Amino acid sequence: MNFIDNPGKLHVFEKNAFEKNIKIEKVSRRSILKGLGITGGFVLAAPVMSRQAFAYETGAGKMPHGVVVDPRVFVAVGPDGIVTILAHRSEMGTGVRTSLPLIVAEEMEADWSRVKVKQAHGDEVKFGNQDTDGSRSTRHYLIPMRQIGAAARTMLEQAAAKRWGVPATEVKAVNHEVVHSASGRKLGFGELAADAAKESMPSIEGLKLKNPKDFRYLGKGQVGIVDLHDITTGKALYGADVRLPGMKYAVIARPPVTGGTLVSFDPDAALKIPGVEKVMKVQGWPWPSKFQPLGGVAVIARNTGAAIKGRDALKLTWDDGANGKYDSVAYRKDLEEAARKPGLVVRAEGDADAALKTADKVVVGEYYLPHLAHVSMEPPVAVADVKGDKAEIWAPVQSPGGTREDVAKTLGIPEGNVTVNVTLLGGGFGRKSKCDFALEAALLSKELGAPVKVQWTREDDVHHDFLHTVSVERIEAGLDKSGKVIAWRHRSVAPTIASTFAAGAKHAAPFELGMGLVDMPFEIANISCENPEAAAFTRIGWFRSVSNIPRAFAVQSMVGEIAAATGRDQKETLLALIGSPRIVKPAVKDMWNYGEPQDSYPIDTARLRKVVELVAEKGEWGRQVPKGHGLGIAVHRSFVSYIATIVEVAVDDKGKLTVPRVDTAIDCGTYVNPERIASQIEGAAIMGLSIAKYGEISFKDGKVQQKNFDDFQVVRIDESPAVTNVYIVPPGPDTPPSGVGEPGVPPFAPALMNAIFAATGKRIRSLPLGKQLEA
Amino acid sequence: MIKVKINGQEQSWDGDPDLPLLWFLRDEAGLTGTKYGCGQALCGSCTVIVDKEAVRSCITSINDVAGREVTTIEGLHPNGDHPVQKAWRQVNVPQCGFCQAGQIMQAAALLMDNPKPSHDQIREAMSGNICRCGCYQRIENAVHLASTGV
Numbered sequence: 001m002n003f004i005d006n007p008g009k010l011h012v013f014e015k016n017a018f019e020k021n022i023k024i025e026k027v028s029r030r031s032i033l034k035g036l037g038i039t040g041g042f043v044l045a046a047p048v049m050s051r052q053a054f055a056y057e058t059g060a061g062k063m064p065h066g067v068v069v070d071p072r073v074f075v076a077v078g079p080d081g082i083v084t085i086l087a088h089r090s091e092m093g094t095g096v097r098t099s100l101p102l103i104v105a106e107e108m109e110a111d112w113s114r115v116k117v118k119q120a121h122g123d124e125v126k127f128g129n130q131d132t133d134g135s136r137s138t139r140h141y142l143i144p145m146r147q148i149g150a151a152a153r154t155m156l157e158q159a160a161a162k163r164w165g166v167p168a169t170e171v172k173a174v175n176h177e178v179v180h181s182a183s184g185r186k187l188g189f190g191e192l193a194a195d196a197a198k199e200s201m202p203s204i205e206g207l208k209l210k211n212p213k214d215f216r217y218l219g220k221g222q223v224g225i226v227d228l229h230d231i232t233t234g235k236a237l238y239g240a241d242v243r244l245p246g247m248k249y250a251v252i253a254r255p256p257v258t259g260g261t262l263v264s265f266d267p268d269a270a271l272k273i274p275g276v277e278k279v280m281k282v283q284g285w286p287w288p289s290k291f292q293p294l295g296g297v298a299v300i301a302r303n304t305g306a307a308i309k310g311r312d313a314l315k316l317t318w319d320d321g322a323n324g325k326y327d328s329v330a331y332r333k334d335l336e337e338a339a340r341k342p343g344l345v346v347r348a349e350g351d352a353d354a355a356l357k358t359a360d361k362v363v364v365g366e367y368y369l370p371h372l373a374h375v376s377m378e379p380p381v382a383v384a385d386v387k388g389d390k391a392e393i394w395a396p397v398q399s400p401g402g403t404r405e406d407v408a409k410t411l412g413i414p415e416g417n418v419t420v421n422v423t424l425l426g427g428g429f430g431r432k433s434k435c436d437f438a439l440e441a442a443l444l445s446k447e448l449g450a451p452v453k454v455q456w457t458r459e460d461d462v463h464h465d466f467l468h469t470v471s472v473e474r475i476e477a478g479l480d481k482s483g484k485v486i487a488w489r490h491r492s493v494a495p496t497i498a499s500t501f502a503a504g505a506k507h508a509a510p511f512e513l514g515m516g517l518v519d520m521p522f523e524i525a526n527i528s529c530e531n532p533e534a535a536a537f538t539r540i541g542w543f544r545s546v547s548n549i550p551r552a553f554a555v556q557s558m559v560g561e562i563a564a565a566t567g568r569d570q571k572e573t574l575l576a577l578i579g580s581p582r583i584v585k586p587a588v589k590d591m592w593n594y595g596e597p598q599d600s601y602p603i604d605t606a607r608l609r610k611v612v613e614l615v616a617e618k619g620e621w622g623r624q625v626p627k628g629h630g631l632g633i634a635v636h637r638s639f640v641s642y643i644a645t646i647v648e649v650a651v652d653d654k655g656k657l658t659v660p661r662v663d664t665a666i667d668c669g670t671y672v673n674p675e676r677i678a679s680q681i682e683g684a685a686i687m688g689l690s691i692a693k694y695g696e697i698s699f700k701d702g703k704v705q706q707k708n709f710d711d712f713q714v715v716r717i718d719e720s721p722a723v724t725n726v727y728i729v730p731p732g733p734d735t736p737p738s739g740v741g742e743p744g745v746p747p748f749a750p751a752l753m754n755a756i757f758a759a760t761g762k763r764i765r766s767l768p769l770g771k772q773l774e775a
Numbered sequence: 776m777i778k779v780k781i782n783g784q785e786q787s788w789d790g791d792p793d794l795p796l797l798w799f800l801r802d803e804a805g806l807t808g809t810k811y812g813c814g815q816a817l818c819g820s821c822t823v824i825v826d827k828e829a830v831r832s833c834i835t836s837i838n839d840v841a842g843r844e845v846t847t848i849e850g851l852h853p854n855g856d857h858p859v860q861k862a863w864r865q866v867n868v869p870q871c872g873f874c875q876a877g878q879i880m881q882a883a884a885l886l887m888d889n890p891k892p893s894h895d896q897i898r899e900a901m902s903g904n905i906c907r908c909g910c911y912q913r914i915e916n917a918v919h920l921a922s923t924g925v
Contacts, residue, residue, distance in 0.1 A: 091871075092871050093869075093870030093871030093872070093908045094870070095870075224864060224867050225867065225869070227869075227872060228863075228864050228867065228869065229855060229864065231869045231872035231875050231876075232855060232860045232863045232864055232869075232875065232879060233808070233848065233849070233851075233855035233860065234806075234807070234808020234809070234847065234848030234849045234876045235808065235849075236872055237807075238810075238873055240801075240807070240810065240811065241801075241807035243805060243807070249802060273791075274790055274791040275790060275791060275794075302790075302802075303794070303798045303799075303801075303802035303803055304798050304801070304802055304811070305791075305794045305795050305797070305798030305799070305802070306790075306791065306794070306798075308814070309791075309793075375907060376871070376873075376907055377810070377812050377818070377820055377871065377873040377874045377905065377906070377907045377908075378810070378812075378871075378873045379811070379812075424871070424872065424873075425871060426810070426871050426872070426873025426874075427871045427873060427907050427908060428871075429907075455811070457814055458812065458813040458814060458815070458818075459814075675867060679867070679870055679910070679913070680870075682909060682910070682912050682913070683870055683908045683909030683910065684909070685909065686906075686908075686909025686911060687907075687909055708813055708814075708815050708817055709813050709815075709817040709818050709905060710815065710817055714905055714907060715909070715911075716902045716903075716904075716905060716911075717897075717898050717901045717902055717904070717906075717911040717914060717915065718898040718899060718901075718902040720898075720909070720911040720912065721912070723912070724912055
């Protein structure tokens with residue numbers, strides 16, 4: 001398995017004076033733990049970049065373990081000229097395993113056809129932060145990866161200049177070789193590798209980066225993903241595909257209710273199943289316990305099929321514990337009641353109460369969005385091999401550094417004794433930021449004394465997910481006589497992700513408030529945002545786009561409702577609410593801005609307006625559509641990107657819905673691979689449509705009511721939009737890169753509902769759509 | 776003893792005859808290109824070709840394919856250059872890629888049966904294969920491309 005090879009073997013760059021460029025700074029651990037009483041230690045982090053050299057700063061340095069800018073860590077040049085570049089972020093479909101190495105290759109003048117990409121194992125001291133989440137990889141690593149490439153190029157150039165006895169200023173790296181144009185001499189990267197390794201590491205500040213007009217790869221979108229051939233031939237290695245000699249296969253019966261415990265089990269029938277070798281208990285942790293396993297009973301077998309059959313034969317008795325009464329119907333009523341009463345004020349400008357009382361008209365919308373499951377195509381799976389006080393893990397994890405930490409803590413061994421090998425992820429969407437499945441494998445391997453693969457079935461995945469929250473979003477908009485919105489009250493009630501980390505957390509964490517609530521950019525004089533409390537009765541976690549999904553749904557549906565109430569065009573209503581082109585000052589102290597500094601990543605309504613206008617132009621807003629069709633529009637800023645979507649919907653006389661066309665405009669600043677941006681946005685339309693049409697996980701007696709893709713449906717190809725067009729706003733000079741993986745999802749559902757309203761006059765406020773149009 | 780030909784090679788199994796073909800392929804024969812996604816024939820990730828028909832290996836027992844010929848993604852073409860595979864690469868279809876082997880096998884079976892499917896026929900034939908990343912537009916285009924010459 002080549003992905004576990006230590007790339008250090010190929011290193012030709014030697015350790016040298018770069019250490020002096022590394023400063024020691026204190027950083028907080030995973031940001032979610034901030035304020036929850038868990039603190040981190042001292043770690044090494046390299047400086048990100050100097051402010052003189054680049055026009056912007058990012059929050060990269062504040063991530064756990066910061067950024068490492070060092071070609072000796074990330075780049076190796078073999079004597080055969082093969083350049084190996086390390087991918088230290090996890091590939092779950094965004095294309096990051098291609099994009100980040102491509103940046104290095106661009107800047108070092110490597111020929112992409114002679115580049116190999118290797119996956120880094122989990123080691124954040126060595127590689128810097130590896131959390132692949134928050135749509136952060138390109139925005140945090142565009143400049144560091146360019147610096148790494150430029151440093152490698154400089155070292156190769158210096159080596160060639162020395163060989164020829166000419167000043168370094170006379171030589172230049174061009175397409176995998178260094179040339180001295182005055183004499184016509186050339187040396188390939190492979191021929192220079194050994195000498196370049198002896199060169200001292202150039203200072204980051206002094207590096208000369210390429211002029212973007214000379215880019216061969218960046219911004220072009222002409223390069224296929226690195227795993228394309230392997231994926232199309234079945235060779236690509238996902239977590240589920242790891243096989244070790246002597247490996248056992250395990251599936252686990254977990255408590256049906258979150259926080260439940262095992263009372264008794266009878267393994268006899270399971271042990272009679274051919275291929276079943278052992279039945280054993282798995283340690284569980286009391287809820288909430290971050291990412292620790294739920295516990296239960298594992299069936300160990302010679303193959304997964306036998307393990308599943310064995311588990312079916314187990315006789316199990318559970319104590320459902322404190323969450324055994326969780327019921328989605330009753331819970332929804334509780335959330336609605338909370339949303340109709342004043343709650344914790346999290347943003348206040350002017351006097352919304354007074355303005356609502358004196359308003360000529362008040363438009364009220366109460367929106368409901370149920371829990372969602374991630375259902376990545378590859379259910380959670382992990383392989384562990386624990387021998388004595390050493391553990392090796394192979395797993396599809398978004399956070400290999402966090403996994404390493406948690407495996408070490410769970411087994412009570414030093415972190416340095418844990419190796420986490422990152423496979424490809426068969427989808428992640430936030431589910432695989434939680435390493436519970438790797439911890440289960442580690443615990444079982446330790447007890448068995450053999451390598452073991454823990455495979456979650458789809459039913460396990462649906463029943464025991466860290467679910468997207470469930471929420472009621474209530475908005476009251478007060479209009480004056482002219483139809484202008486003068487007051488805005490938004491109450492957002494939803495169990496918080498913080499409840500997975502700390503018992504009793506009932507209010508949104510700052511990062512949740514900053515996802516479409518307190519950062520709402522409309523130019524309105526009187527605003528009140530409130531967050532009434534909501535208790536959690538199951539595991540809540542990050543789901544692609546997170547709180548932006550309910551917030552954008554409510555806010556952008558309300559724009560459609562205001563347009564309808566005033567008899568105005570949706571797009572014009574939207575632009576009027578956005579107001580003048582301006583930088584919106586943070587409405588609350590320390591407002592969450594996706595971890596980014598306000599200076600580089602302010603809320604810029606000119607950019608918000610621009611994506612609305614661009615999608616309206618390209619998507620032919622206002623075009624005549626056939627009877628039964630309707631157009632809807634929505635815009636949302638999230639992950640510091642700006643995205644607007646137009647959906648055309650067709651609803652037939654039986655209430656059956658089709659989507660003939662989707663148009664989306666995205667402003668994600670400076671970008672690397674427009675082809676992958678398009679694929680992310682195309683996919684976001686599908687996920688948005690799945691959420692809108694089908695997305696619902698419900699509870700009765702504390703248990704998830706859905707099982708598999710038959711009752712937790714997702715959109716299939718025959719109901720997917722006939723065409724999805726993507727328009728990318730060309731970046732201005734030095735516009736910082738922003739997120740792509742997540743921001744495409746939030747505007748889709750409200751654009752669809754605005755379109756359905758245009759087509760049918762029916763306003764859908766409760767997701768999923770289900771059969772509401774058939775009534 | 777159950778005998779089955781997989782990608783042209785004779786394989787045998789003397790364990791549980793009810794073992795789903797999927798787990799035989801993945802765990803016993805080491806052919807991990809065929810994926811587990813649901814276990815209930817709902818998602819198509821486990822699609823293989825038996826004789827000339829696309830089947831879901833998660834609900835097909837090893838006994839069901841005794842004496843028959845099974846083709847998995849690894850055996851679709853010796854160099855991975857089946858027209859569907861080539862079209863997939865040309866369109867840069869995958870995101871995470873996990874469902875793609877099943878998608879490709881389903882598309883290959885479709886083209887054996889109907890070499891020039893319409894867009895509606897492509898959508899219908901591929902509707903048993905879920906892609907959570909949402910690569911459907913590209914899947915449709917790639918199948919169309921494969922049918923018209925890559």
